[in-house]
Structures are given as structure tokens and as C-alpha cells.
Amino acid sequence: MSANARKLVEPINESTATEYATQGAKVRKLSRPDLKLVSQLRPEKASRGVFALLVGGLLGAGLVVMLLINTSLASGAFVVSELQTQKSALTVEAQALSKEVDAMSSPANLEAKARALGMKPSKNPVFLNLGDGSILGKPNGANVSPNAPLPRLATPADLTAVEAVDNSAVTSDFPTTVGPNYDPAAADAAAAGAATAEDSAWGEIVDVTDTPKAARAGKSGKASQPGKKAKIAKSDSGLTATPIG
Amino acid sequence: MSRSSANQTPTRPRPTRAPSSDYRGPVDREWISLGDHRKRNTAILAIVAIILTIFIGRLIELQGFRGSALASEATGQRLKEIALPAARGAITDAAGNPLAVTVQAYNVTADQTLIADPVAAAAAMAPILSVDPAALAARLSGTRRFVYVAKNITPENWQRIADLQLPGILKEGTSKRVYPDGSLAANIVGFVGADGKGLGGLELGLQKELAGTDGTQTYERGQGGRAIPTAQHTKVEAVAGSTVKLTIDRDIQYVAQQAIAEQVAAAHAQSGTVVVMDPHTGKILALATAPTFDPNDFSKARSSDMGNRALSDVYEPGSTAKTMTMAAVIDQGGANPTSAFTIPGTLKRGDKVFHDDVAHGTWHLTLAGILAKSSNLGTILASERIGSRTFNSYIRKFGMGAPTGLNFPGESDGVLPAYKDWSQTTFPTLVFGQGMNVNTVQAASVYATIANDGVRVTPSIIDSVTAADGTVTPGTTPEETVVVSAKTAKTVRSMLEMVVSKDGTAPKARIPGYRVAGKTGTAQVAVNGGYGRDVVASFIGMAPADKPELVVAVTIVKPRVGRWGGQLAAPVFKEGMMSALKTRHVPPTGTVAPQIPLKFGKNG
Known part of the structure; x- marks a missing residue:
């Protein structure tokens, strides 16, 4: 409050009254404003209740929200933990499956399977020119002796049978593979045994040596197909089907 | 207050x-x-x-003075820090087939105090773990709270053990390095130790790339070991190791390994190696050594079988090095394949008298005949037309005495004496491949140069390295050096074809339908400054000779049965080359090899 304003509400004593009187109309203007008694300010009971309710409500709501957030976080932690367990289980499963694939597709296993089916590694690389049907390279025979058990063309059922046999062999801890010490003679003997056993179960035998029997089988159409295919070198195993020759 | x-x-x-x-x-x-x-x-x-x-x-004491220490102690009781091990990168062949992978495995542990009946528990577990039940029972009896029962078992086998519901039998997660193809390419890939770190081969050489970076996770543990969600939680993710793709072709490698293993066994040799190379790119398609080992279980393997002999073992190349001499002589115009040479039975150079492998009278051979008959004396006479200094610069350009560039652990650069140290007998000795040492890859690289029209491409074995974030870094860029002209290379190839002819030293290397060029070597092994009976039999060749796509080098060290390169190494070359031709789809060219006269004059 400025000094000037305080002056305006100063009580008027006589000397000043005279002074003011001389000033005429100005005095009337500066007379102090009307004062009145103000009733004591009492807080209203109703508004206090509302306020308390508001604060209480906010607190309560805050607590509830906190609780909800905590609960959802906690349940999230459970979900995370569960999913992690699931993930590691799936990883383990994926690894087990790819291990199986690796073991099956390993060159050693493919060679053993091919031999079990009566296949032999082709000797000279031979190519069939698909453009003009000419043969590049010198085809050579499989050198199957006439007295040896005759290999038979594979059917899808054979492949299943071979897989079933081989799966039972792959039970050791980490992939057991046929190393360089692998004995082809033993595998041949096993293959011959398998072929004989299968022959009795499967009546039809297709001869791949150059005998009239082979010619007959060739007429069925079944034998001629793989015979032609055999002349195209297969890349995967370095093995090809035994060519007729 | x-x-x-x-x-x-x-x-x-x-x-x-x-x-x-x-x-x-x-x-x-x-x-x-x-x-x-x-x-x-x-x-x-x-x-x-x-x-x-x-x-x-x-309060002041607790909060003010010991406050932080006590708080961290309290958190420490709840806080758990776990290492997040980085997954080791895989090693694959050129087609992406895995040669080395890391898989989940478990260690089986036991709390002996919880096992009521060790004998019964052992009897149940023994068949799964393939161990002796009695020994296992002993391991399960006692009062120790923690013992290892078995290490590195597969998740399937752990599941079978868990299904037994034996009290006191627990698991511990770990990882195991697995080589799905066993000994296939084992000498390239290498092996890891019990701590999972590379100990040999590329596992060692590329340890940094394969290992990745371990991460850590820190969290406050609530009931049941789960993380308290609102508490402090830090996680540094592990960065998985890079996947390394090799230039090796699994199928060619397999056949090469089989072939060399059989021949080494048949010849009762000390060791043998096969290198299959693409001469145009320098990529090594197979690098087989015998005897080898199984990196899945190398406890019984000999350490000498666990390195890579094609790179670590050096030998005197012998006659296979004559190809370098011939290429240098032809490139310099010193002689052409039909140039006539009269070769005496012996030749004295410096203080030494040189002989051929077989004693003979005077021979009348062409330059091609010298190579086909592998005459040491003829090679000396031919080399003298260009002189030692020129010869020295050529063999250095062929990569002799220099690193192959593969940076393989344990690799040897070979030995080629510095030119200033050459004595009077050094030059005539070097021209037929004695007096220097090379490894099989260096020797193969010489023939790859001839196959690639005289341009030498440095060999490589790493195709690419793929980081965890998918960034692919190609292997080292091959360097190309012009060693001889394309015309010289072509001429040398036609001379090498005569080696494989029926009059040459290696008819066993012939592949019906294909034109094959190559050279035999039967180098004596130096013992105490002299030469003993032991030899290194070798054959290095290429096919198709008129448009070479593949180079195969075979070395058989110290055979006991048989001796000559054409007899021992050539059949292995044929096996390896046929497999590579089939796998890489290289058809025969259908052309006919030119015949170069090997002899001249009255007996020609």
C-alpha cells in the first residue's frame, strides 16, 4: 500500500479538517469508504466432505491402479518366464530335428543308404546332353557278377524301409557317422543281405545286367526310366544309379 | 540438537x-x-x-554412514546376475551344410543327500547314460550336495532321465559343439576344448569371429526365482558369433577323404593329403588328410592327425616341380615342346654327379619327352637355357617359399633358399624339385596357375563370414599374378597330357572320356643331409586338359608298399577328380589330345 493511499484513510483531526474545509469539494471526495461488519468466514461442512471424498477417491484410485499395474507386471513376468521355457523347449526340438536331418543327409549316410538299395558309385562321369540326346563321356557297367544277388529298382516303400532301419541305428548321443574308416565291403555284404531279404518280400525283381530278363523288365517302362536317368551324374552324393551297360 | x-x-x-x-x-x-x-x-x-x-x-548412523553399503547388501541378496553366453557361430560348407554347430546340452548333477537308494537310481539311469551301473551307484552315494553324474548329454536323454523322476537328480544347462559329419573336413574345421574355445583348425584360427560376445542380465529375484518386475533390471544382450562359410564342397571332400584314407592304409604310408581346387577362383573345394580324427571325440586321437597336413607338412616336391621349370623355359623361348635334347646317363654339375631315377644310356628326348619320362638330367639341360636368375624369379612368382594366403593355424610357408645363397649345385637341384620344401596347397597352386592360363590366383578356403546381424563379409579377395603367358600355359598343358598317355608315367590317372593333364612326383625324403629310401609319392593334375575346371593334388608320404607317384597317387587323383567333375557338372570337352613326339632320331 502506498503512502498516498494511507493518507486517504487517515482520521481527520481539526487542523486537517480546516485544511480540508478550505479545499471544498475535494474534501468530500476523499472521505473514507463505508465499512461494514463481515460475518466470520466459516468453512462449509458440505464442501469439506466433498474435498475429503475427492482426495480419498484419488488415493484409492491411485492404489487400485498401482495394484493393477503391479499385478499385470507380475503376470507379465510369469508369461515371460513361461514363454522362455517354451522357447528353450522349441530350440531343443529344432536342434534335435536338424541334427537328425544332418545325420541323414551326411555323405556317409547317403552312401550307405544308396548301397543298401543296391546302387554303386558310377565310375566315369557321364553326361546326357538334353538338347540333342547325345552322351558325353564313356558310360561303363556296374560290373554286377551274374551270380550276385540281383539289385532291384527302389520303390518309395523301400526308402521308407531303409529310413526305418537307419533311424534305429541313430540313437547314440551325438551323430555317429561313417568315417573314412568305413568299410565298403562290409556295407556291401549288409546291402546284399538286405536286398535278399527284401527280394523275398517283394516279388518283382528287375535285372540291370544285360540279360533277356532285363529286357523284359525294361518293357514294363519302369526299368527303362531310371536306366536313362542314371546317365546323368547326380551331384548330391557323387553316386549315380547303376547304368545299364 | x-x-x-x-x-x-x-x-x-x-x-x-x-x-x-x-x-x-x-x-x-x-x-x-x-x-x-x-x-x-x-x-x-x-x-x-x-x-x-x-x-x-x-538413524544417522544407518542412513548417513553405512546407508549405501547396507542398501547394496540388501539388494545383493535379491539381485541375481547371470551370464548370457553368446552362441558360437556355425561352420558350413559352400552349400551351407553344417560342418560344426553348437547345440543345447545338459550336465546331470546329483545331490547325494537326497538319494535314498543309489543302487536303484543308478540302475535306472545307467542304460540312458551308457555307463556301468556299479560305478554310477558309487557316484550317487555319499553326503555331498553337488556332484556331476554326466556331462554334455542330449536334451532327449535328459528328458528320459527327468521322466524317471528320481529325487536329487538335477540338470545344468550347457552347450556342446557338434560336428554332424564326424571326421568329414575335421582337419579344416578343427576342434574345441572343454571350455568351448577353439583349439585347432579354423575353430582356433577364427576363434574371434566364431565366439561372439557374452552378455549379462541382472535382476532382483522374487519368490520362485522370477524377476521382480518393478525392481532394477539390466540386460546386456549377447552377440552371437558369426557363421563361417567355407569354400569346401562336402561331397567332394567326402570322396577325397575316403580315397586317400584307403590308399594310405593300402600303401602302409605315414600320411596322405588331397587338395581339390578351382583354378579360376583359387577356391579350395576339398582338403583331405589321412589319417584323420573325429572332432566329436578326440581324446584318443594323435595330435599329429589333428592338424592339417596339406598346409603344415612340407616336403620336397620332386618331379611335380619340373612343370615350373618347363613353363619358365617355354615362356622365355628357351625351347619348345619338340626341341631335341640328348641326355647322357650322368651329368656333373659343381661337385655333384646327377642321375635319373632309372639308370640309362644316352636318351634322345624332346622337351615333352623329358617331362613325360620325368628325366632329371633332361630338366637340368633345359633349365640351363634360361639360367638360374630367371628360373628363380619364375618359381617365386609361382608362390614357392611364400605363404599360401590361407592364414591357417600351423601353416608352413615351405623353404626356398634365397637366391644369393645358391651354390653351384642349388640350381640344378631345384629344377627337378629337390632342395626346397613346399606344402601340398603350394604345389597344387602351381598347377592351378597353368590351368588358369598362367594367372596365379591365391588360394582361399573361407567363402564368407556372416555376422549375427546378417552382415556378410566375403573372405579375402584373391590376388591375381600373371606368371606365364596363356600360350605357354596351353603348351605346358599339352605336354602334361603326354604324362598321362600310355607312354608316360601316370596312365592310371586317365579318366575315360576326359582329357587329363598332370605330373607324377616321387621325391626322396631328406634324412640327416642325405636321402634315404623314404619317398613322397605325388600326382598333381587338371581336367579337362583343354579347358581346365579343376585341379587335384595328391601326396602320399613314406609309403611302405609301392613307391611311385604314378602307381600310388594317380589312382587317388582319379577318384577325387571324377567326384569333383560329377559334383561340379563338368562335362567332357569331346576333343582329342594332340600327340607330341616324346623321342626323336633313330629311336624316336
Whole structure:
């Protein structure tokens, strides 16, 4: 409050009254404003209740929200933990499956399977020119002796049978593979045994040596197909089907 | 503040009305004057002040002085830090077939105090773990809270053990390096130790790339070991190791390994190696050594079988090096394939008398005939047309005595004496491949240069490295050096074809339908400054000779049965080359090899 304003509400004593009187109309203007008694300010009971309710409500709501957030976080932690367990289980499963694939597709296993089916590694690389049907390279025979058990063309059922046999062999801890010490003679003997056993179960035998029997089988159409295919070198195993020759 | 007020309490000035109480006489002076409310207040105030002082003092001590230490101790009890091991990168062949992978495995542990019947538990577990039940029972009996029962078992086998529901049998997660193809390419890929770090081969050479970076996770553990969600939680993710793709072709490698293993066994040789190379890119398609080992279980393997002999073992190349001499002579115009040479039975150079492998009278051979018959003396005579200095610069350009560039652990650069140290006999010795040492890859690289029209491409074995984030870094860029002209290379190839002819030293290397060019070597092994009976039999060749796509080098060290390169190494070359031709789809060219006369004059 400025000094000037305080002056305006100063009580008027006589000397000043005279002074003011001389000033005429100005005095009337500066007379102090009307004062009145103000009733004591009492807080209203109703508004206090509302306020308390508001604060209480906010607190309560805050607590509830906190609780909800905590609960959802906690349940999230459970979900995370569960999913992690699931993930590691799936990883383990994926690894087990790819291990199986690796073991099956390993060159050693493919060679053993091919031999079990009566296949032999082709000797000279031979190519069939698909453009003009000419043969590049010198085809050579499989050198199957006439007295040896005759290999038979594979059917899808054979492949299943071979897989079933081989799966039972792959039970050791980490992939057991046929190393360089692998004995082809033993595998041949096993293959011959398998072929004989299968022959009795499967009546039809297709001869791949150059005998009239082979010619007959060739007429069925079944034998001629793989015979032609055999002349195209297969890349995967370095093995090809035994060519007729 | 409160401490000082407590001390002051007894001496505080009495309230103004206090003197009036002095009137009360002896009874009022007793301690039980608490009836006076002022005294009572004072006493209570004093007690409260003392207690508060203690509390506040303790509070300051705990919060102010030991606060941080205690807080971290408390958190430490809940806090759990776990290492997040980085997954080791895989090693694959050129087609992406895995040669080395890391898989989940478990260690089986036991708390002996919880096992009531060790014999029964052992009997149940023994068949799964393939161990002796009695030994296992002994391992399960006792009072130790933690023992290992089995290490690195597969998840499937752990599941079978878990299904037995044996009390006190627990698992511990770990990882295991697995080589799905066993010994296939084992000498390239290498092996890891029990700690999972590379100990040999590329596992060692590329340890940094394969290992990745381990991460850590820190969290506060609540009931049941789960993380408290709102508590502090830090996680540094592990960065998985890079996947390394080799230039090796699994199928060619397999056949090469089989072939060399069989021949080494048949010849009762000390060792053998096969290198299959693409001469245009320098990529090594197969690098087989025998004997080899199984990196899945190398406890019984000999350490000498675990390195890579094609790179670590050096030998005197012998006659296969004559190709370099011939290329240099032709490139310099010193002679052409039909140039005539009259070769005496012996030749004296410096203080040494040189011979051929077989004693002979005077031979009349062409330059092609010298190579086909592998005459040492003829090679000396031919080399003298260009001189030692020129010869030296050529063999260095062919990569002799220099690193192959593969940076393989344990690799040897070979030995080629510095030109200034050459004696009078050094030059005539070097021209037919004695007096220097090379490894099989270096020797193969010479023929790859001839196959690639005289341009030498440095060999490589790493195709690319793929980081965890998918960034692919190609292997080292091959360097190309022009060693001889394309015309020279073509001429040398036609001369090498004569080696494989029926009059040459290696008819066994012939592949029906294909034109094959190559050279045999039967180098004596130096023993104590001289040469003993032991030899290194070799054959290095290429096919198709008129448009070479593949180079195969075979070395058989110290055979006991058989001796000559054309007899021992050529059949292995044929096996490896046929497999590579089939796998890489290289058809025969259908052309006919030109015939170069090997002899001249009256016996020609």
C-alpha cells in the first residue's frame, strides 16, 4: 500500500479538517469508504466432505491402479518366464530335428543308404546332353557278377524301409557317422543281405545286367526310366544309379 | 540438537514458580515427587529426548554412514546376475551344410543327500547314460550336495532321465559343439576344448569371429526365482558369433577323404593329403588328410592327425616341380615342346654327379619327352637355357617359399633358399624339385596357375563370414599374378597330357572320356643331409586338359608298399577328380589330345 493511499484513510483531526474545509469539494471526495461488519468466514461442512471424498477417491484410485499395474507386471513376468521355457523347449526340438536331418543327409549316410538299395558309385562321369540326346563321356557297367544277388529298382516303400532301419541305428548321443574308416565291403555284404531279404518280400525283381530278363523288365517302362536317368551324374552324393551297360 | 537438549535438561533454569516447591520439606524432595505435573513433564520429556536421541543417532548412523553399503547388501541378496553366453557361430560348407554347430546340452548333477537308494537310481539311469551301473551307484552315494553324474548329454536323454523322476537328480544347462559329419573336413574345421574355445583348425584360427560376445542380465529375484518386475533390471544382450562359410564342397571332400584314407592304409604310408581346387577362383573345394580324427571325440586321437597336413607338412616336391621349370623355359623361348635334347646317363654339375631315377644310356628326348619320362638330367639341360636368375624369379612368382594366403593355424610357408645363397649345385637341384620344401596347397597352386592360363590366383578356403546381424563379409579377395603367358600355359598343358598317355608315367590317372593333364612326383625324403629310401609319392593334375575346371593334388608320404607317384597317387587323383567333375557338372570337352613326339632320331 502506498503512502498516498494511507493518507486517504487517515482520521481527520481539526487542523486537517480546516485544511480540508478550505479545499471544498475535494474534501468530500476523499472521505473514507463505508465499512461494514463481515460475518466470520466459516468453512462449509458440505464442501469439506466433498474435498475429503475427492482426495480419498484419488488415493484409492491411485492404489487400485498401482495394484493393477503391479499385478499385470507380475503376470507379465510369469508369461515371460513361461514363454522362455517354451522357447528353450522349441530350440531343443529344432536342434534335435536338424541334427537328425544332418545325420541323414551326411555323405556317409547317403552312401550307405544308396548301397543298401543296391546302387554303386558310377565310375566315369557321364553326361546326357538334353538338347540333342547325345552322351558325353564313356558310360561303363556296374560290373554286377551274374551270380550276385540281383539289385532291384527302389520303390518309395523301400526308402521308407531303409529310413526305418537307419533311424534305429541313430540313437547314440551325438551323430555317429561313417568315417573314412568305413568299410565298403562290409556295407556291401549288409546291402546284399538286405536286398535278399527284401527280394523275398517283394516279388518283382528287375535285372540291370544285360540279360533277356532285363529286357523284359525294361518293357514294363519302369526299368527303362531310371536306366536313362542314371546317365546323368547326380551331384548330391557323387553316386549315380547303376547304368545299364 | 536433541543430544544437547538432553545434556542441558538437568541444568536448565527452573521455572519462576519453582522456588515455592522448596517449602515442602523432606518428604517432597523424594524421587516420588512425580505427583507434581511439572516435574513429571520434565522427566517424560527427558526420557523421550534420550530415546529420540538414540533413535536419531542410529538413524544417522544407518542412513548417513553405512546407508549405501547396507542398501547394496540388501539388494545383493535379491539381485541375481547371470551370464548370457553368446552362441558360437556355425561352420558350413559352400552349400551351407553344417560342418560344426553348437547345440543345447545338459550336465546331470546329483545331490547325494537326497538319494535314498543309489543302487536303484543308478540302475535306472545307467542304460540312458551308457555307463556301468556299479560305478554310477558309487557316484550317487555319499553326503555331498553337488556332484556331476554326466556331462554334455542330449536334451532327449535328459528328458528320459527327468521322466524317471528320481529325487536329487538335477540338470545344468550347457552347450556342446557338434560336428554332424564326424571326421568329414575335421582337419579344416578343427576342434574345441572343454571350455568351448577353439583349439585347432579354423575353430582356433577364427576363434574371434566364431565366439561372439557374452552378455549379462541382472535382476532382483522374487519368490520362485522370477524377476521382480518393478525392481532394477539390466540386460546386456549377447552377440552371437558369426557363421563361417567355407569354400569346401562336402561331397567332394567326402570322396577325397575316403580315397586317400584307403590308399594310405593300402600303401602302409605315414600320411596322405588331397587338395581339390578351382583354378579360376583359387577356391579350395576339398582338403583331405589321412589319417584323420573325429572332432566329436578326440581324446584318443594323435595330435599329429589333428592338424592339417596339406598346409603344415612340407616336403620336397620332386618331379611335380619340373612343370615350373618347363613353363619358365617355354615362356622365355628357351625351347619348345619338340626341341631335341640328348641326355647322357650322368651329368656333373659343381661337385655333384646327377642321375635319373632309372639308370640309362644316352636318351634322345624332346622337351615333352623329358617331362613325360620325368628325366632329371633332361630338366637340368633345359633349365640351363634360361639360367638360374630367371628360373628363380619364375618359381617365386609361382608362390614357392611364400605363404599360401590361407592364414591357417600351423601353416608352413615351405623353404626356398634365397637366391644369393645358391651354390653351384642349388640350381640344378631345384629344377627337378629337390632342395626346397613346399606344402601340398603350394604345389597344387602351381598347377592351378597353368590351368588358369598362367594367372596365379591365391588360394582361399573361407567363402564368407556372416555376422549375427546378417552382415556378410566375403573372405579375402584373391590376388591375381600373371606368371606365364596363356600360350605357354596351353603348351605346358599339352605336354602334361603326354604324362598321362600310355607312354608316360601316370596312365592310371586317365579318366575315360576326359582329357587329363598332370605330373607324377616321387621325391626322396631328406634324412640327416642325405636321402634315404623314404619317398613322397605325388600326382598333381587338371581336367579337362583343354579347358581346365579343376585341379587335384595328391601326396602320399613314406609309403611302405609301392613307391611311385604314378602307381600310388594317380589312382587317388582319379577318384577325387571324377567326384569333383560329377559334383561340379563338368562335362567332357569331346576333343582329342594332340600327340607330341616324346623321342626323336633313330629311336624316336
